[in-house]
Each structure stands twice: as structure tokens, then as C-alpha cells.
Amino acid sequence: MKKILIVVIAVSLFGCKNPENESNRLKVVTTTTMITDLVKNIGGNLIDVEGLMGAGVDPHLYKASEGDVSKLYQANIIIYNGLHLEGKLVEVFEKMESQEKIQVPLAEALDKSNLIGSEYFASSFDPHVWFDISYFKQFAERVAEVLAENDPTNAEFYIKNKETYLQKLEALETEVKATIETLPKEKRILVTAHDAFNYFGKAYDFEVVGLQGLSTATEAGVQDVQRLSQFIIEKDVKAIFIESSVPRRTIEALQAAVLSKGHEVKIGGSLYSDALGDPDTVEGTYLGMFRYNVNTIVNELK
Ligand SMILES: [Zn+2]
Incomplete structure (x- = not known):
């Protein structure tokens, strides 16, 4: 009887360690x-x-x-x-x-x-x-x-x-570093919907300005839009960016404010900030997302 019990325990222990076991x-x-x-x-x-x-x-x-x-x-x-x-x-x-x-x-x-x-x-x-x-x-x-x-x-x-x-x-x-090298230093200014890119800026030498603050939980105010539109004009920024996980209206309001002051700034496309692209696409991976963002930023700011 004891022997049977030991066998049962041994089998169940082995079962636990079996990697095939779902x-x-x-x-x-x-x-x-x-x-x-x-x-x-x-x-x-x-x-x-x-x-x-x-x-x-x-x-x-x-x-x-x-x-x-x-x-x-x-x-x-x-x-x-x-x-x-x-x-x-x-x-x-x-x-x-x-x-x-x-x-x-x-x-x-x-x-x-x-x-x-x-x-x-x-x-x-x-x-x-x-x-x-x-x-x-x-x-x-x-x-x-x-x-x-x-x-x-x-x-x-x-x-x-x-x-x-x-x-x-x-x-x-x-x-990424080689691609960024092709963009002159004074053009490395990244204006986006919310402050998702501060670490990006620090690591790859960009000045980063977000319209909405660090969390999307707070909406951008009229003052933020005015302040930032002035900044864009002063620094002659060519393009500002939408983010895939933030409604585009925040960046459109900023573009309108710049236009109302008689200057022009284009929307340089949508960046992936707090989420990747659709699964089964290249941008659905971290590697693809990063490459896409950097290529978009550099091409639009040139
Ligand atoms: Zn965020």
C-alpha cells in the first residue's frame, strides 16, 4: 500500500514538472x-x-x-x-x-x-x-x-x-541615432499632444514640448495653446504631431492658433506614444513603432 502511495506521489510530482503539461x-x-x-x-x-x-x-x-x-x-x-x-x-x-x-x-x-x-x-x-x-x-x-x-x-x-x-x-x-544625426540640432524640436516624449528628448537630444501635460487626464487650456503657438512661431517649427492614443483635436486647435497669428505649421502625421500600432503591422511591434516615429519626426522637421 505504502509503495503504491509513493508511486502516486512520484507520478503527480513528475506531472507538475512536465513542461508539456498545459x-x-x-x-x-x-x-x-x-x-x-x-x-x-x-x-x-x-x-x-x-x-x-x-x-x-x-x-x-x-x-x-x-x-x-x-x-x-x-x-x-x-x-x-x-x-x-x-x-x-x-x-x-x-x-x-x-x-x-x-x-x-x-x-x-x-x-x-x-x-x-x-x-x-x-x-x-x-x-x-x-x-x-x-x-x-x-x-x-x-x-x-x-x-x-x-x-x-x-x-x-x-x-x-x-x-x-x-x-x-x-x-x-x-x-535611430544615425537617422537623428541627419537632422540639424536647431530643428530638433518636437511638439506633440501630450508630454510622452521627454525621455526620447533626453536620450536623443530633442527639445520636447507637449500641449497637454504629462497625463491625458487633464485637458489643455486656452492659455497652453496660446503659449505654445507663440513658441512655434518664435522657433520656426515646421511640423507638430498627433498621437495615436490622444484625440487629434488638441493638436488641431494648436495649428489653428498658429494660423490665426499669420504663420503656418503643418501636422506632421501621427506618432505612436502610449500604444503601438495595429497588431500584424510593423508598427504593432516596439521595434517597428520606434523606427516609424523617428523616421516620421526627422522627415517632417527637415
Ligand atoms: Zn502618456
Whole structure:
């Protein structure tokens, strides 16, 4: 009898460790499309990833649906940006704490002394850190570490995927810097709907001005529009930019204000700020999004 029991225990233990066993696959829930793309690159086909937010979704305003809550309950790991980017999801995540889920706010692992301060967020920091590729590399390191810790059987696979992805990020960094070099320094002024590009500006030497402040939760006022239109005229800025996750009317109001002062500024197209493009398109990946943004900015400001 004892022998049978031991065999049963041994079989069930072996069963738990079997990577083929579907129920043992890590279930990871992610928030923004940037983070979903990253986790899929590192987890590959060995984990299940559910991204809560889709293309064009504004994370500052995003609220969890009932479907999201059930996905969160089923997850082993929740990976998100943090620094209060997902302002309305924080409460939901806090409720999950008693569920013993592993919560990974990626940006909170970055060295705080390198972050850009902001009074607009409860975290006191600007959360749009993914626009510095070197920070996104650190995100990749952290994701691989978390997956490897929680699924040691496949640790090597995750680490290998991370190395491959880091090489792509490095190539992207080199390419982006070379493209930006073609734009004279005095033309590197980026005017957009909200302040998503401060880290981009710091890393790649642009002056960045957002109409709406750091979070889209506050609307731009008439004064902001007047102040910024004056700035555009003084600096002779050629183009201003819409963002995929912010309504275009804010930037159109700014263009109208510049026109009313007898000057002209064009709308240089739409940039991806807080969300990637549609899935199954090149801009639906972090690498494609970054390349698209930089090419658009440089071509329009030339
Ligand atoms: Zn934002």
C-alpha cells in the first residue's frame, strides 16, 4: 500500500514538472501593447500572454473591464509599466495582492536618479520611460529574470530569447541615432499632444514640448495653446504631431492658433506614444513603432 502511495506521489510530482503539461504554462497578464510585445518576445510559445490594452488605447485613462478582472484572477504574473502610468488600474492590482500574484512594475526597477521628475503622477516620476531604448533593454532583462525565476525548467529558453531581442534593440539604437544625426540640432524640436516624449528628448537630444501635460487626464487650456503657438512661431517649427492614443483635436486647435497669428505649421502625421500600432503591422511591434516615429519626426522637421 505504502509503495503504491509513493508511486502516486512520484507520478503527480513528475506531472507538475512536465513542461508539456498545459496547466503548468505560466499565465502572464500585461497592460500596454509595448509590454505585451516585449513579454511575447521573451516568453515565446512557452507562456500564455494576455495583454489588457489594445492599439490606440490610452493607459492613463484605461479602466479594467469585467473580462480583464477575470484574466487577472487567472494569471500567475502581472507585468506592467508602473510609475502610475496605468493610473486607474493600480487599485485593481492592489486588490490582487491578497491573491499572492507576482506583480512586476517594470519601470520601478529602474534607477530613480535617472528618471525625470513630475508633479502630475502619484509616483512623482514621468512614466513614459520606454522611449529611451536603454530603459527598454532593462525592461527586457527584468522580464527574462522574472520568467526564469518562475519557470526554471525553461530558464535557458527565456534567457536566449532575451539575448536575441537585446541585439535587435541595440541595432535599433544605432539606426535611430544615425537617422537623428541627419537632422540639424536647431530643428530638433518636437511638439506633440501630450508630454510622452521627454525621455526620447533626453536620450536623443530633442527639445520636447507637449500641449497637454504629462497625463491625458487633464485637458489643455486656452492659455497652453496660446503659449505654445507663440513658441512655434518664435522657433520656426515646421511640423507638430498627433498621437495615436490622444484625440487629434488638441493638436488641431494648436495649428489653428498658429494660423490665426499669420504663420503656418503643418501636422506632421501621427506618432505612436502610449500604444503601438495595429497588431500584424510593423508598427504593432516596439521595434517597428520606434523606427516609424523617428523616421516620421526627422522627415517632417527637415
Ligand atoms: Zn502618456
